[in-house]
Amino acid sequence: xxxxxxxxxxxxxxxxxxxxxxxxxxxxxxxxRPLRAGDIKPKLFGHWGTCPGINFVYGHLNYLVKKHRQSAxxxxxxxxxxxxxxxxLFLEGTLGKYYRKACRNEDGIGxxxxxxxxxxxxxxHCSPEMPGLILEGGELGYSLSSAYGAVLDNxxxxxxxLIGDGEAETGAMAAAWHINKLIDPAVxxxxxxxxxxxxxxxxxxxxxxxxxxxxxxxxxxxxGYEPLFVENDESGEKMFATLERAYQKxxxxxxxxxxxxxxxxPCFPMIILKTPKGWTTVKELRGQKxxxxxxxxxxxxxxxxxxxxxxxxxxxxxxxxxxxxxxxxKTGFSKEVLxxxxxxxxxxxxxxxxxxxxxKLLLLPDAKDLEKVVGAPGKVQSNSMRMAGGYxxxxxxxxxxxxxxxxxxxxxxxxxxxxxVFKETARGFVWPHYPTDKDMTxxxxxxxxxxxxxxxxxxxxxxxxxxxxxxxxxxxFAQIFSSMAHMYQKFLKYVRKMPWRLDIPxxxxxxxxxxxxxxxxxxxxxxxxxxxxxxEKHNDFVKAYFPxxxxxxxxxxxxxxxxxxxxxxxxxxxxxxxxxCSLAQAKAALNDxxxxxxxxxxxxxxxxxxxxxxxxxxxxxxALEFVKKDAPAVRIRFVNxxxxxxxxxxxxEFHEQIPNAEKYLTMDKPVIVNFHGYPEAMxxxxxxxxxxxxxxxxxxxEEGGTTTPFDMQVRNGTDRYHLALEIxxxxxxxxxxxxxxxxxxxxxxxxxxxxxxxxxxxxGSDPLEIENWQWAGSIRPTIExxxxxHERILQNARTIAFVGLSDKPARHSHRVAKxxxxxxxxxxxxxxxxxxxxxEKSYKTLLDIPRDISIDIVDIFRKPSExxxxxxxxxxxxxxKTVWLAEGVNTPxxxxxxxxxxxxxxxxxxxxxxxxxxxxxxxxxNKSSTDTTS
Numbered sequence: 001x002x003x004x005x006x007x008x009x010x011x012x013x014x015x016x017x018x019x020x021x022x023x024x025x026x027x028x029x030x031x032x033r034p035l036r037a038g039d040i041k042p043k044l045f046g047h048w049g050t051c052p053g054i055n056f057v058y059g060h061l062n063y064l065v066k067k068h069r070q071s072a073x074x075x076x077x078x079x080x081x082x083x084x085x086x087x088x089l090f091l092e093g094t095l096g097k098y099y100r101k102a103c104r105n106e107d108g109i110g111x112x113x114x115x116x117x118x119x120x121x122x123x124x125h126c127s128p129e130m131p132g133l134i135l136e137g138g139e140l141g142y143s144l145s146s147a148y149g150a151v152l153d154n155x156x157x158x159x160x161x162l163i164g165d166g167e168a169e170t171g172a173m174a175a176a177w178h179i180n181k182l183i184d185p186a187v188x189x190x191x192x193x194x195x196x197x198x199x200x201x202x203x204x205x206x207x208x209x210x211x212x213x214x215x216x217x218x219x220x221x222x223x224g225y226e227p228l229f230v231e232n233d234e235s236g237e238k239m240f241a242t243l244e245r246a247y248q249k250x251x252x253x254x255x256x257x258x259x260x261x262x263x264x265x266p267c268f269p270m271i272i273l274k275t276p277k278g279w280t281t282v283k284e285l286r287g288q289k290x291x292x293x294x295x296x297x298x299x300x301x302x303x304x305x306x307x308x309x310x311x312x313x314x315x316x317x318x319x320x321x322x323x324x325x326x327x328x329x330k331t332g333f334s335k336e337v338l339x340x341x342x343x344x345x346x347x348x349x350x351x352x353x354x355x356x357x358x359x360k361l362l363l364l365p366d367a368k369d370l371e372k373v374v375g376a377p378g379k380v381q382s383n384s385m386r387m388a389g390g391y392x393x394x395x396x397x398x399x400x401x402x403x404x405x406x407x408x409x410x411x412x413x414x415x416x417x418x419x420x421v422f423k424e425t426a427r428g429f430v431w432p433h434y435p436t437d438k439d440m441t442x443x444x445x446x447x448x449x450x451x452x453x454x455x456x457x458x459x460x461x462x463x464x465x466x467x468x469x470x471x472x473x474x475x476x477f478a479q480i481f482s483s484m485a486h487m488y489q490k491f492l493k494y495v496r497k498m499p500w501r502l503d504i505p506x507x508x509x510x511x512x513x514x515x516x517x518x519x520x521x522x523x524x525x526x527x528x529x530x531x532x533x534x535x536e537k538h539n540d541f542v543k544a545y546f547p548x549x550x551x552x553x554x555x556x557x558x559x560x561x562x563x564x565x566x567x568x569x570x571x572x573x574x575x576x577x578x579x580x581c582s583l584a585q586a587k588a589a590l591n592d593x594x595x596x597x598x599x600x601x602x603x604x605x606x607x608x609x610x611x612x613x614x615x616x617x618x619x620x621x622x623a624l625e626f627v628k629k630d631a632p633a634v635r636i637r638f639v640n641x642x643x644x645x646x647x648x649x650x651x652x653e654f655h656e657q658i659p660n661a662e663k664y665l666t667m668d669k670p671v672i673v674n675f676h677g678y679p680e681a682m683x684x685x686x687x688x689x690x691x692x693x694x695x696x697x698x699x700x701x702e703e704g705g706t707t708t709p710f711d712m713q714v715r716n717g718t719d720r721y722h723l724a725l726e727i728x729x730x731x732x733x734x735x736x737x738x739x740x741x742x743x744x745x746x747x748x749x750x751x752x753x754x755x756x757x758x759x760x761x762x763x764g765s766d767p768l769e770i771e772n773w774q775w776a777g778s779i780r781p782t783i784e785x786x787x788x789x790h791e792r793i794l795q796n797a798r799t800i801a802f803v804g805l806s807d808k809p810a811r812h813s814h815r816v817a818k819x820x821x822x823x824x825x826x827x828x829x830x831x832x833x834x835x836x837x838x839x840e841k842s843y844k845t846l847l848d849i850p851r852d853i854s855i856d857i858v859d860i861f862r863k864p865s866e867x868x869x870x871x872x873x874x875x876x877x878x879x880x881k882t883v884w885l886a887e888g889v890n891t892p893x894x895x896x897x898x899x900x901x902x903x904x905x906x907x908x909x910x911x912x913x914x915x916x917x918x919x920x921x922x923x924x925x926n927k928s929s930t931d932t933t934s
C-alpha cells in the first residue's frame with residue numbers, strides 16, 4: 001500500500017503543478033530558469049482554492065477505478081475548478097485524445113498551460129468543449145442531481161460527485177440529498193457524494209465549514225447517508241482506506257437489492273473531506289496567512305506580474321511540487337505518476353456515458369393508432385394532456401426492454417392529466433411504502449420530487465448520458481429552473497459543435513396548467529416567462545410548440561420525441577377544448593410550423609388573424625365569428641402557429657423563426673396575433689418579417705388575479721370582444737366597413753363586456769354563452785350543468801338516451817324512462833340485451849344511434865365501474881354535452897373524466913325529482929328518427 005500511496009501522491013503533485021501553471025504561466029512552463037514577469041500571463045483567471053481538493057480526489061479515484069475495473073464518471077460541482085479538472089484530463093491522456101496538441105510531453109504542457117483562460121483557448125470554467133463533462137458548474141447546486149440522473153438505468157455505473165461547501169449552501173443542493181430515496185439500487189447505478197469542506201467561499205466562511213463533525217454526522221444521517229470523514233490527510237492513507245470502504249458498502253447494498261426482493265431502506269455512504277482552502281499554496285506572505293484562508297480562493301497573489309516578492313513566492317510554490325522528479329522532457333511523465341491511471345476503457349474522463357455513446361432512438365407508437373376522429377372542426381371536445389399521457393404510456397410499453405425513458409414531474413403527474421402512464425409504470429420510491437400509497441414501486445420510471453431544480457438536474461443528467469426524458473411542470477413553475485435551462489442550452493450549443501460528442505436525445509419540457517387556466521390559483525401562478533426567455537436564445541435548436549387539441553399534441557409529441565440535440569418546449573392546457581384538426585392536418589402544419597385553417601378563412605383577405613396556443617386560438621376564432629356576423633364584408637384569413645423557434649444566425653445566414661411566414665401571413669396585409677405568452681416575445685420575432693409595422697400582438701400583459709378564465713382573457717385584451725374590436729378598427733382603416741358599422745358592433749361588444757363583468761361578480765363563473773361557445777355551424781348550443789340550473793337543462797332538452805334501460809317495468813330505469821315519455825320527451829333506449837323498450841328501438845351503444853337523432857341528455861343506469869366507458873362513447877359521438885347519472889353510480893374517475901372533456905354531469909339528484917321540482921314541460925317534438933330540433 002505504501003508504494004501505491006506514493007504513486008497516488010506523485011500523481012497529485014503533478015496535477016497540482018499543472019494547475020498552478022495553467023493559472024499563471026504563458027512561458028517557462030518547466031522552470032528551466034528563474035521566473036520573470038514576462039512568464040506571467042497578462043490577465044490571471046482561475047479559482048485555485050478548490051483545485052487541490054479536486055486533484056486529491058481525482059488521484060485516489062483513479063486508483064479505485066483501476067483496481068476494480070469500475071465504469072465510473074466524475075461530476076464536478078464547483079465548475080470554477082476547471083484548471084484542476086483539466087490537469088487530470090491531461091494527465092490521464094483523455095485531453096490529448098481530443099486535442100492533438102495536448103500530448104503528454106513538454107509541448108503539450110506548454111499548450112495546455114498557456115491556452116487555459118486564454119482568448120480563443122480553453123474556458124476558465126468547466127465547459128462542454130472539455131471531454132468528460134456533463135455539467136458546466138458555473139451555477140452551483142446541480143452536481144448531485146445530475147449525477148443521480150446519470151446513474152438511472154445504468155446499473156454498472158458509479159458517479160463520484162465532488163460538492164463544494166459553498167455549493168452545498170444552495171437550495172437546490174439542500175434538496176438534492178433526498179434523491180437517494182428515489183433510486184432503486186437493484187436497477188440503477190450508484191452515486192458517491194464527496195462533500196469538500198475547505199471552509200471558505202469567495203469572501204467569508206461557509207456554513208458547513210463551521211459545523212462540527214457531530215453536527216455534520218447528524219445532518220447526513222438524517223438525509224439517509226452514512227457519512228465517512230477524511231481530515232488532515234496529507235499522506236492520503238485515510239482517503240485511500242475510506243474510498244475502498246465506501247466502494248465495498250455500495251457493492252454490498254447493490255448485491256442485496258439485486259438478490260433479495262424484500263424491501264429495505266438502503267443507506268449509501270458519502271464522504272466528508274476536510275482540507276485547507278488552497279491546500280499546498282503559499283503559506284504566508286508579508287505576515288499574512290494565505291493557505292487556509294479566503295486569500296487562496298481565486299488567484300493567489302493576483303499582482304504577481306508586477307511584484308518581485310510575489311513572483312519569488314510563486315516560483316517557490318511551483319518548485320515545492322518537485323515537478324522535475326515527476327516529468328522528464330525527453331521521456332515524459334514517470335512510470336509512478338501514470339501507474340495509477342486506469343486503462344483506456346475505464347478512464348474517468350473518457351467514459352462513453354459522457355459522450356452520448358449509449359444513445360438509442362426511442363421506439364415510438366404509430367400515431368395513427370391514437371388519432372381521434374374530428375368530424376366538423378370544433379364539434380368534439382378534446383384534452384391535449386390526456387393525449388400526451390396516453391402517448392407516453394405507449395412509449396413506456398414499447399421501450400420496456402431498453403429501459404431508456406423516464407418521466408420527471410414535481411408531484412403533478414395526476415394533476416397534469418398524465419396518469420395514463422401508470423397503466424405501464426409507477427412512481428419510483430425506495431423508502432418505506434404504506435398500504436394507502438398509489439401507483440408507487442421501488443423501480444417506477446416516473447420520478448416525482450417537489451423540487452423543480454432537482455427534477456431538472458435528474459433530467460439533464462439522464463439526457464446527457466444518452467437516454468430520453470420528458471419533464472413536466474406547471475408553466476409558472478418552470479421559472480424555478482429557468483436559469484438551469486438557460487445554462488443547459490449554452491452547454492448544448494457546444495455539445496453540437498464538438499465532433500467527438502455524439503448525438504443525444506432532446507430535452508423535452510411539457511408545460512401545462514398555463515397562465516390562462518390559473519385563474520383559481522391567482523396572480524402568483526400566472527407567468528409564461530419561461531417561454532419568453534428561451535425564445536430569446538440565439539440557438540435555433542430551441543423549439544416552442546403550441547398544440548391546440550389532442551391530435552396536434554399527438555403530432556407534436558411524435559416530432560419532439562423523435563428529435564435529437566434539441567430543446568423542445570410543449571405548452572398546452574389540461575382542460576377540455578375543441579378538437580380542430582386531424583392528425584394529418586396537424587403533421588402538415590408542422591412542415592412550416594403554421595397553417596391556414598381553410599374552414600375559417602376567406603380568399604384575398606383584408607386582415608390575417610393568428611392564434612398561437614389553445615386558448616388563444618379559440619378566442620381568436622370566436623372573434624372571427626363575431627366579425628363575420630356583424631361585418632360580413634370583412635375578409636379574414638385564419639392562421640394557426642403550432643411551432644416557433646429561437647433565432648439563430650450561423651455563418652452569416654439567418655434562420656427564420658417562422659419558416660415561410662409570408663406565405664401564410666402575406667407581405668402587406670395587417671396581421672392581428674393572439675399569442676399565448678408575453679406579447680413582446682412574439683413582437684421580437686415578427687419584427688424581422690417584411691413590413692413589421694402591420695403586426696398587432698395581443699398576449700399576457702401581466703394583468704391577473706383570482707377571477708374566472710374568461711376574465712383573465714378580458715383583463716389582458718386577448719378575449720374575443722377585444723380582438724373583434726381590433727379587427728373592425730383595422731377594417732375601417734382599410735375602407736372595408738363604415739364608421740357606422742363599426743360603432744354599431746363596438747357598442748354591442750362593449751355592452752357584452754360590461755354584462756360579463758356584472759355576471760361574474762354576481763355568480764362567480766363565466767356566463768353560459770362563454771363557457772359553451774362552439775364554432776358556428778358545428779352543432780346547436782347546449783346548456784352546461786350547474787346545480788342551480790337543473791330546470792334549465794330539462795327545459796331545453798327534448799330527447800334523453802337511457803343507458804342500461806330495462807324492458808322490465810319493475811326496474812327503476814324503466815319507471816324513469818316511462819315517466820319522461822309521458823311528459824313529452826323522446827326516449828332512446830341503449831341496452832345490447834333488448835330490442836325495444838316502451839315502443840322505441842334499443843341500440844347496443846350510444847355510437848349506434850343514428851347521427852341525425854339529436855340527443856340532449858344521456859341518463860346512465862349502470863354499475864359505477866362501467867360509467868366512464870359510456871362517457872367515452874359520449875365524447876366520441878361528440879354532439880352530447882350533458883350526462884345525468886342515476887343515484888349511487890358516480891365515481892371520482894367519472895367526475896375527473898367529465899372535467900377533462902368538458903362534459904356537464906349531474907350526480908346524486910334523481911332526474912324525476914329534478915323535473916318535478918322544476919315544474920317545466922318541454923315543447924312537443926315528433927318521434928321521427930330525423931328529428932334535429934333544438
